Amino acid sequence: MNALLLVVLFITATLAGYKVISNVPSLLHTPLMSGMNALSGVTVLGALVATAFAVATSNQWMGAMAIVLAMINTVGGFYVTHRMLKMFRTRG
Numbered sequence: 001m002n003a004l005l006l007v008v009l010f011i012t013a014t015l016a017g018y019k020v021i022s023n024v025p026s027l028l029h030t031p032l033m034s035g036m037n038a039l040s041g042v043t044v045l046g047a048l049v050a051t052a053f054a055v056a057t058s059n060q061w062m063g064a065m066a067i068v069l070a071m072i073n074t075v076g077g078f079y080v081t082h083r084m085l086k087m088f089r090t091r092g
Contacts, residue, residue, distance in 0.1 A: 033084070037077035044070040 024032060047070050051063025 033077065034081045037074060037081055040070065040074040040077060044074060046070075 044067065047063060047066035051060060051067060054060045054063050
């Protein structure tokens with residue numbers, strides 16, 4: 001695939017994602033965030049598969065970085081969701 005096409009695809013996805021997220025009401029952020037954290041696991045799997053099929057060493061390093069960043073995103077998202085849900089618990 002052409003590198004310019006990949007950059008255009010990335011920018012388009014970024015803008016579309018921002019537009020979708022900015023229109024979500026505040027009341028729905030916690031349930032949607034929880035669902036997106038589970039979906040972030042798919043990103044981890046995609047990074048693992050891409051790294052497994054990488055032939056060049058530089059591509060393997062980039063795949064490893066993608067795995068680390070996807071895991072940080074997933075774990076951080078679950079941590080934030082856990083903290084948000086803790087606010088709704090009754091204190092004993």
